[in-house]
Amino acid sequence: MVAENYRKVEKRVQEACLRSGRKREEVTLIAVSKTKPVSMIREAMDAGAEVFGENKVQELCEKYEELPKSLRWHMIGHLQRNKVKYVVDKAELIHSVDSLRLAEEISKEAVKKQVEANILIEVNVAEEESKFGVHAKDVEELVRKAAILPNLHIRGLMTIAPFVEDAEENRPVFQELRKLAVDIKLKNIDNVDMSVLSMGMTGDYEVAIEEGATMVRVGTGIFGERNYAV
Numbered sequence: 001m002v003a004e005n006y007r008k009v010e011k012r013v014q015e016a017c018l019r020s021g022r023k024r025e026e027v028t029l030i031a032v033s034k035t036k037p038v039s040m041i042r043e044a045m046d047a048g049a050e051v052f053g054e055n056k057v058q059e060l061c062e063k064y065e066e067l068p069k070s071l072r073w074h075m076i077g078h079l080q081r082n083k084v085k086y087v088v089d090k091a092e093l094i095h096s097v098d099s100l101r102l103a104e105e106i107s108k109e110a111v112k113k114q115v116e117a118n119i120l121i122e123v124n125v126a127e128e129e130s131k132f133g134v135h136a137k138d139v140e141e142l143v144r145k146a147a148i149l150p151n152l153h154i155r156g157l158m159t160i161a162p163f164v165e166d167a168e169e170n171r172p173v174f175q176e177l178r179k180l181a182v183d184i185k186l187k188n189i190d191n192v193d194m195s196v197l198s199m200g201m202t203g204d205y206e207v208a209i210e211e212g213a214t215m216v217r218v219g220t221g222i223f224g225e226r227n228y229a230v
């Protein structure tokens with residue numbers, strides 16, 4: 001089932017790229033495997049998945065140890081500072097940086113472990129109270145302060161769009177994140193590149209691609225519903 005789902009999502013990613021005049025290589029499909037067993041990750045891997053997203057440090061570390069080192073891991077969930085040390089050398093990209101204190105901790109641990117950490121700034125575009133992420137108006141200040149930290153590289157922006165019935169409702173959210181990235185890019189801040197736009201999940205990844213996403217994070221569409229009760 002996972003392999004078939006993965007191929008279906010991959011096809012829709014390709015079609016969305018085609019529709020919007022983009023190259024397939026411009027968009028990374030991240031298979032969000034949180035709560036799912038390694039057996040399912042292997043199925044996705046066999047279908048062609050290479051990049052996996054997790055939102056819990058411990059789970060990411062366990063799967064990292066158990067699965068082939070050829071897989072690439074992204075930390076997409078809220079990250080506590082005391083757990084940074086466990087993921088900084090395992091996640092090739094941390095999507096969820098929303099404070100200077102967190103960026104400082106990532107930098108500190110990256111220096112200690114002699115690795116280069118790549119991060120995205122998480123933006124709460126829709127300003128939902130329940131969400132993590134910085135408000136759009138505060139992004140530039142955070143970017144400027146984080147940009148000077150050693151062994152840390154800002155690659156772009158990430159957002160979690162609201163849960164909506166109709167994906168079209170999130171189009172303005174994606175447009176706004178893109179606009180924000182363009183505005184920051186124009187400021188030419190040293191050590192900041194705004195090439196990554198991580199936006200779009202199972203319900204709205206095609207709209208996100210049409211609006212410029214370079215990474216989409218798809219969980220349910222590939223692995224099925226998550227059951228948090230067990």
Ligand SMILES: *Cc1c(COP(=O)(O)O)cnc(C)c1O
Pocket residue numbers: 032034055076077160201202203217218219220221
């Ligand atoms: C769980 C999660 C996803 C995937 O959500 P689906 O709707 O299952 O595709 C994407 N991004 C983040 C940050 C998540 O926590």
